[in-house]
Amino acid sequence: MLGVIRNKTIRPSFSAFRFFSSSAKQMTVRDALNSALDEEMSADSKVFLMGEEVGEYQGAYKITKGLLEKYGPERVLDTPITEAGFTGIGVGAAYYGLKPVVEFMTFNFSMQAIDHIINSAAKSNYMSAGQISVPIVFRGPNGAAAGVGAQHSHCYASWYGSCPGLKVLAPYSAEDARGLLKAAIRDPDPVVFLENELLYGESFPVSAEVLDSSFCLPIGKAKIEREGKDVTITAFSKMVGFALKAAEILEKEGISAEVINLRSIRPLDRPTINASVRKTNRLVTVEEGFPQHGVGAEICTSVIEESFGYLDAPVERIAGADVPMPYAANLERLAVPHVEDIVRAAKRACHRSVPLAAAA
Amino acid sequence: MATLLFRNSRAFLLLHNHQHLQNKLPFLLGIRSPSPPCSNSHFLPSFLLSSLRYESTKAQPQLEDLQHHHHQVIDFPGGKVGFTSEMRFISDTSHIRVPCYRVLDDDGELVKPTNQVQVSKELAVRMHSEMVTLQTMDSIFYELQRQGRISFYLTTSGEEAVNIASAAALSSHDVILPQYREPGVLLWRGFTLQQFAHQCFGNTNDFGKGRQMPIHYGSNKHNYFTVSSPIATQLPQAVGAAYSLKMDGKSACAVTFCGDGSTSEGDFHAAMNFAAVMEAPVVFICRNNGWAISTPVEEQFRSDGIVVKGQAYGIWSIRVDGNDALAVYSAVHTAREIAIKEQRPVLIEALTYRVGHHSTSDDSTKYRSTGEIEYWKMERNPVNRFKRWVERNGWWSEKDELELRSSVRKQLMHAIQVAEKAQKPPLEDMFTDVYDKLSSNLEEQERDLRKTIEKHPKDYPSDVPF
Numbered sequence: 004m005l006g007v008i009r010n011k012t013i014r015p016s017f018s019a020f021r022f023f024s025s026s027a028k029q030m031t032v033r034d035a036l037n038s039a040l041d042e043e044m045s046a047d048s049k050v051f052l053m054g055e056e057v058g059e060y061q062g063a064y065k066i067t068k069g070l071l072e073k074y075g076p077e078r079v080l081d082t083p084i085t086e087a088g089f090t091g092i093g094v095g096a097a098y099y100g101l102k103p104v105v106e107f108m109t110f111n112f113s114m115q116a117i118d119h120i121i122n123s124a125a126k127s128n129y130m131s132a133g134q135i136s137v138p139i140v141f142r143g144p145n146g147a148a149a150g151v152g153a154q155h156s157h158c159y160a161s162w163y164g165s166c167p168g169l170k171v172l173a174p175y176s177a178e179d180a181r182g183l184l185k186a187a188i189r190d191p192d193p194v195v196f197l198e199n200e201l202l203y204g205e206s207f208p209v210s211a212e213v214l215d216s217s218f219c220l221p222i223g224k225a226k227i228e229r230e231g232k233d234v235t236i237t238a239f240s241k242m243v244g245f246a247l248k249a250a251e252i253l254e255k256e257g258i259s260a261e262v263i264n265l266r267s268i269r270p271l272d273r274p275t276i277n278a279s280v281r282k283t284n285r286l287v288t289v290e291e292g293f294p295q296h297g298v299g300a301e302i303c304t305s306v307i308e309e310s311f312g313y314l315d316a317p318v319e320r321i322a323g324a325d326v327p328m329p330y331a332a333n334l335e336r337l338a339v340p341h342v343e344d345i346v347r348a349a350k351r352a353c354h355r356s357v358p359l360a361a362a363a
Numbered sequence: 364m365a366t367l368l369f370r371n372s373r374a375f376l377l378l379h380n381h382q383h384l385q386n387k388l389p390f391l392l393g394i395r396s397p398s399p400p401c402s403n404s405h406f407l408p409s410f411l412l413s414s415l416r417y418e419s420t421k422a423q424p425q426l427e428d429l430q431h432h433h434h435q436v437i438d439f440p441g442g443k444v445g446f447t448s449e450m451r452f453i454s455d456t457s458h459i460r461v462p463c464y465r466v467l468d469d470d471g472e473l474v475k476p477t478n479q480v481q482v483s484k485e486l487a488v489r490m491h492s493e494m495v496t497l498q499t500m501d502s503i504f505y506e507l508q509r510q511g512r513i514s515f516y517l518t519t520s521g522e523e524a525v526n527i528a529s530a531a532a533l534s535s536h537d538v539i540l541p542q543y544r545e546p547g548v549l550l551w552r553g554f555t556l557q558q559f560a561h562q563c564f565g566n567t568n569d570f571g572k573g574r575q576m577p578i579h580y581g582s583n584k585h586n587y588f589t590v591s592s593p594i595a596t597q598l599p600q601a602v603g604a605a606y607s608l609k610m611d612g613k614s615a616c617a618v619t620f621c622g623d624g625s626t627s628e629g630d631f632h633a634a635m636n637f638a639a640v641m642e643a644p645v646v647f648i649c650r651n652n653g654w655a656i657s658t659p660v661e662e663q664f665r666s667d668g669i670v671v672k673g674q675a676y677g678i679w680s681i682r683v684d685g686n687d688a689l690a691v692y693s694a695v696h697t698a699r700e701i702a703i704k705e706q707r708p709v710l711i712e713a714l715t716y717r718v719g720h721h722s723t724s725d726d727s728t729k730y731r732s733t734g735e736i737e738y739w740k741m742e743r744n745p746v747n748r749f750k751r752w753v754e755r756n757g758w759w760s761e762k763d764e765l766e767l768r769s770s771v772r773k774q775l776m777h778a779i780q781v782a783e784k785a786q787k788p789p790l791e792d793m794f795t796d797v798y799d800k801l802s803s804n805l806e807e808q809e810r811d812l813r814k815t816i817e818k819h820p821k822d823y824p825s826d827v828p829f
């Protein structure tokens with residue numbers, strides 16, 4: 004491959020590849036998102052960005068860095084502080100053929116605008132019998148960050164995940180971020196794209212394929228990050244990293260964990276989850292959001308409905324604590340899942356048998 | 364002269380004292396013709412005397428005027444509207460921007476004539492002292508964050524006058540629903556430097572029990588609703604609070620603050636409309652400080668600021684120099700009277716400037732010039748301006764200033780030491796404040812937790828009472 008590049012006989016679609024000398028290139032999630040936006044904007048003039056401080060300031064978390072300069076103020080719009088306003092404007096623009104990417108400073112502030120997301124964006128295609136499509140992306144950091152209290156730390160995965168008409172994606176790695184954001188922008192339907200502030204600066208290895216501008220991931224397909232045979236661990240966003248760390252620890256103790264990166268909260272990849280559970284017979288779900296009516300609850304139901312007979316232990320559910328996020332650093336730490344929690348739950352699942360659980 | 368206004372079956376007496384003005388500027392100001400002299404002035408409640416100070420520059424023309432100028436009127440629900448044969452669009456803004464009310468000029472000299480509310484020596488000295496205290500608290504707490512001792516901070520620099528002078532003009536019974544850049548109101552009401560420090564450290568003495576980020580102050584005792592992070596939610600909530608005061612027949616109003624950026628949220632518009640329709644005794648104080656994080660006002664709205672929005676919603680409004688403590692005091696004092704006595708909302712736009720960065724997470728030199736910041740910090744400094752006035756009156760000296768600053772500094776250093784050393788909220792606080800009596804599952808959780816801690820005492824933090 005390298006030789007091909009040096010000889011400049013690369014196919015046009017591989018142009019991005021030129022800048023990378025090896026396939027073990029590292030990329031931060033921030034750069035992955037930024038490059039995905041850049042490439043989709045350059046590929047499709049209908050794509051435009053909108054949100055508070057996305058232009059001059061380059062985004063509260065610098066995800067839109069350099070894009071105003073490159074695409075100009077007509078395609079990178081700084082908005083007044085009116086989430087309901089710019090979300091509604093985005094939805095209207097999508098009705099009439101544009102492809103807006105709307106940034107929320109955090110998904111907490113999408114609460115000001117949720118009517119447009121749920122009642123308009125999600126339902127219009129259905130209600131118009133397919134006459135109206137709404138190709139829009141709502142993106143921004145979601146869930147717990149660090150030290151910002153209850154009103155900046157809420158995970159909305161299960162909120163948006165419960166709404167028909169929406170697609171809900173939650174990337175973990177740089178590969179996810181690039182592939183899923185590109186998929187979201189290209190998709191004809193509204194996509195809620197849940198990022199994580201603490202992942203923005205994290206680097207991941209990316210292959211040449213991932214760096215190619217044509218790269219895209221399928222929506223609704225989970226990724227098996229690590230194969231295993233004793234217990235299935237499902238996770239999304241930041242928790243995938245935790246699940247992988249837990250799997251390493253478990254391996255040392257002789258437990259082989261299979262880690263599923265959900266990538267897509269809606270549609271949920273039930274086949275992949277169920278196939279895995281039918282193999283491992285045990286399930287641990289992990290998420291940072293609240294337990295009640297959470298993503299884990301939905302996964303658990305799916306497995307009970309479709310693979311009940313395969314379960315050798317009760318499903319273990321790891322989630323954030325059932326309290327508004329405390330500000331105190333020590334309590335905040337205790338309110339979100341940790342690697343050890345996952346390890347412990349996986350062990351419980353492996354060492355418990357059905358009869359024991361039934362007796363308990 | 365009094366005009367009898369009937370609003371929702373309640374009669375309100377309104378006194379007008381602008382005949383002299385009217386003679387000079389009838390068409391400029393659009394003021395209605397004088398009403399017949401009031402014959403029963405001995406029945407007038409005392410507040411009417413104070414209303415002599417305020418005037419509406421926009422009074423609704425009376426029906427006779429309408430019929431005089433226009434051949435026909437349409438009897439439209441909500442009031443008669445005159446016809447005109449001239450097609451004319453109302454332009455986006457008037458040629459002249461709404462003037463800004465001020466009492467002190469940049470040098471702290473009284474501008475004459477002014478219909479200002481008088482401020483006594485005692486009050487003036489206290490206002491100056493509290494502004495200095497606020498300024499000092501900001502600079503020391505900001506440093507504290509830079510040293511990593513608290514996680515977050517946000518200063519009020521440049522907006523000391525809006526903070527302190529508005530607080531000074533209110534009664535402690537008035538309910539405050541703040542945004543986040545108004546700790547001076549709480550300071551004025553007696554929240555101590557120690558209490559500010561406790562909140563920023565989130566220790567056991569913090570009224571919020573360490574559950575919120577620094578600067579999210581709140582105190583029931585001081586009628587100061589806890590700061591909430593999502594922008595502008597305080598505005599409709601203030602209207603609700605005002606409605607409750609109205610229902611209870613209280614002689615108090617709700618006062619809510621917001622920045623220029625917040626006026627873009629739908630909540631601002633809902634609040635204004637509801638306040639007018641519900642005739643709620645609420646005073647909106649908008650600190651137009653030029654910036655909303657990195658967004659300048661020109662990108663926030665294209666109207667002549669915020670003051671003009673009041674009229675569209677049917678609300679009395681005034682634009683005031685937010686760096687002139689006397690002007691802010693006068694405007695807020697009078698607005699409060701209007702709100703309570705007439706049971707109606709008032710909007711105040713205070714023109715000021717956010718001299719500091721948005722917060723400790725921001726570096727504002729990335730998006731605005733240091734020259735602009737310096738100009739507002741030095742030339743238009745509200746504290747210096749007010750100081751010149753009190754000094755000129757012989758009420759304050761350089762010696763007083765030095766003494767005050769050093770004493771406040773000392774108090775702050777002490778407060779920080781105490782707050783930093785104080786214990787964290789106790790373990791039981793994790794379970795309280797939601798249920799009157801703990802539910803059985805919470806009791807069980809608490810028992811389990813205590814057992815676990817007893818088993819692993821080494822893992823338990825020493826500064827959290829067990």
Ligand SMILES: Cc1ncc(C[n+]2csc(CCOP(=O)(O)OP(=O)(O)O)c2C)c(N)n1
Pocket residue numbers: 055084086108112115544592593594621622623624625626650652654655656717721
């Ligand atoms: C609903 C919502 N959207 C966005 C934010 C992020 N945010 C925090 S402060 C701020 C700027 C507010 O500016 P302004 O109202 O002018 O007040 P100032 O900071 O200038 O005092 C923004 C956008 C928020 N807290 N809540």
